[in-house]
Amino acid sequence: MTATPPTERRFHIATLGCSKNRVDSDGMEHLLRQRGMAPSARPGDAGVVIVNTCGFLGAARAESVGVIEELLAVRQPGQVIIAAGCMPALGNYAHDIPAGVDRVLTTREWFRIGDVVGELLGDPAQAEVAGCEGMLTTFTAAQAGPSAYVKVADGCDHACAFCTIPAIKGRQVSKRPLHVLGEVVDLVSRGTKEIVLVAQDTIRYGADLGIKHGLPQLLESIVEGVPDLPWLRLLYIYPSPLTLKMVDTMARHDALLPYLDMPIQHADKGVLRAMNRPSDIDMTRRLIDHARVTLAEPVMRTTLIVGFPGETEAAFRTLYDFVAEQEFDHVGVFPWSPEPGTKAVELDLPRVPADVAEERRAAIMELQQGISLKKNRALVGRTIEVLIEAVGEAEDDDGNTEPIAVGRARRHAPEVDGMVFVPGTHEVGSLVELEVATAGPYDLWTHAPGAERLPVRPAEARASAGRAARARAKLARRQSTHNRPERRGGQPLPMLRESPAAD
Numbered sequence: 001m002t003a004t005p006p007t008e009r010r011f012h013i014a015t016l017g018c019s020k021n022r023v024d025s026d027g028m029e030h031l032l033r034q035r036g037m038a039p040s041a042r043p044g045d046a047g048v049v050i051v052n053t054c055g056f057l058g059a060a061r062a063e064s065v066g067v068i069e070e071l072l073a074v075r076q077p078g079q080v081i082i083a084a085g086c087m088p089a090l091g092n093y094a095h096d097i098p099a100g101v102d103r104v105l106t107t108r109e110w111f112r113i114g115d116v117v118g119e120l121l122g123d124p125a126q127a128e129v130a131g132c133e134g135m136l137t138t139f140t141a142a143q144a145g146p147s148a149y150v151k152v153a154d155g156c157d158h159a160c161a162f163c164t165i166p167a168i169k170g171r172q173v174s175k176r177p178l179h180v181l182g183e184v185v186d187l188v189s190r191g192t193k194e195i196v197l198v199a200q201d202t203i204r205y206g207a208d209l210g211i212k213h214g215l216p217q218l219l220e221s222i223v224e225g226v227p228d229l230p231w232l233r234l235l236y237i238y239p240s241p242l243t244l245k246m247v248d249t250m251a252r253h254d255a256l257l258p259y260l261d262m263p264i265q266h267a268d269k270g271v272l273r274a275m276n277r278p279s280d281i282d283m284t285r286r287l288i289d290h291a292r293v294t295l296a297e298p299v300m301r302t303t304l305i306v307g308f309p310g311e312t313e314a315a316f317r318t319l320y321d322f323v324a325e326q327e328f329d330h331v332g333v334f335p336w337s338p339e340p341g342t343k344a345v346e347l348d349l350p351r352v353p354a355d356v357a358e359e360r361r362a363a364i365m366e367l368q369q370g371i372s373l374k375k376n377r378a379l380v381g382r383t384i385e386v387l388i389e390a391v392g393e394a395e396d397d398d399g400n401t402e403p404i405a406v407g408r409a410r411r412h413a414p415e416v417d418g419m420v421f422v423p424g425t426h427e428v429g430s431l432v433e434l435e436v437a438t439a440g441p442y443d444l445w446t447h448a449p450g451a452e453r454l455p456v457r458p459a460e461a462r463a464s465a466g467r468a469a470r471a472r473a474k475l476a477r478r479q480s481t482h483n484r485p486e487r488r489g490g491q492p493l494p495m496l497r498e499s500p501a502a503d
């Protein structure tokens with residue numbers, strides 16, 4: 001087979017890291033399309049290749065460097081390679097970006113991608129893009145499947161001792177409420193069924209704009225202004241009394257999913273103080289209790305760090321007991337990673353050996369898997385609403401195939417939680433009522449309400465066809481990398497197969 005030479009007017013973006021990076025990649029895609037360029041699924045076919053890097057942890061930086069090196073090794077004649085994202089924004093690590101990259105753009109400069117590419121390709125200068133206001137420029141995300149992230153703010157005003165984000169992003173800058181609303185209106189008019197609002201600390205949305213209780217107000221305006229949006233989800237809610245009003249707002253609207261993603265990081269006061277996090281764990285308890293009594297069928301997710309300097313056996317026990325007591329629906333656990341430039345590496349506290357941190361991570365995940373399994377089993381026989389994201393086929397031991405659809409329930413955030421399988425075909429993007437037949441610690445297997453047939457078994461599930469399936473397969477690949485240890489507690493996804501016909 002003859003390889004197709006790269007086309008100057010095609011671009012490929014490899015996105016690493018979190019959902020917020022994905023939103024920036026969508027913004028870059030939008031700008032490049034405005035220049036008359038077209039996206040390419042394969043880097044080898046593209047004249048311009050952009051790696052949107054992640055700099056959050058050492059492992060993530062290593063992965064970013066690895067991806068750039070791989071692309072450089074197979075670079076086509078004339079191909080332009082650009083490193084963008086968080087890694088170039090970290091002064092200490094910008095020099096780790098491999099030589100040979102044509103241009104570097106920090107996470108605060110992604111909106112210059114059009115000019116940079118134009119300059120590299122020798123295009124005539126283009127007029128400023130209308131509405132371009134820097135890193136929070138409002139763009140309609142080029143979402144994959146029926147779900148879209150909308151970044152409402154960027155940057156962070158906190159100073160958690162383990163975190164590099166404030167150094168990478170600077171202080172929080174919120175997008176104007178009307179811009180967020182316009183983005184949601186546009187996405188929903190094009191078929192999006194689930195909007196996921198993200199920021200580094202979503203609960204503080206609007207504080208820099210001088211808006212008091214900016215997030216509840218924003219939620220009210222979206223629900224009112226976009227009545228045909230079925231699912232609106234929030235991620236990354238810092239534990240704060242601001243959560244109380246937000247939960248009250250969530251309780252008033254069915255479209256606001258009762259899903260509280262509140263990263264608490266730890267439960268021991270001493271460790272929380274050393275982390276420079278809110279150390280009043282009783283306040284956190286009150287926030288969770290408020291959500292539990294206020295919301296109908298609330299779903300709780302948190303993330304934790306184990307092995308932070310000074311975490312004694314007793315401190316870990318406090319955390320373990322808290323997880324057992326609270327019975328969260330979803331938990332992700334990171335072993336602490338010593339990131340140069342953070343306050344945590346300078347703390348004069350005893351270090352926890354890496355193998356002990358790993359044992360602690362595994363202990364909490366084992367505990368949580370039992371909790372999650374119990375909660376999922378309680379759903380068996382119940383009817384749940386499922387957003388279909390992909391259709392494909394399931395294969396039995398004899399090689400016989402049958403159609404299968406895969407989606408998510410209200411209790412599952414994209415990428416980090418479980419998924420729902422159902423035999424048969426369903427339209428991608430449809431919301432269907434299904435009965436839970438079987439439950440694992442992460443995933444659910446369902447059938448039509450009242451149907452008697454057995455569901456497809458997990459190991460047999462193979463999904464194909466369409467962009468959503470491809471997104472799922474990408475997730476499976478990303479999950480195998482070690483920079484996202486929170487994903488499903490390191491559990492593998494059921495086998496997913498990409499369709500060669502996927503666009």
Ligand code: SF4
Pocket residue numbers: 156157158159160163164165166200201238
């Ligand atoms: S809240 Fe803390 S962990 Fe989250 S981005 Fe801000 S500094 Fe980092």
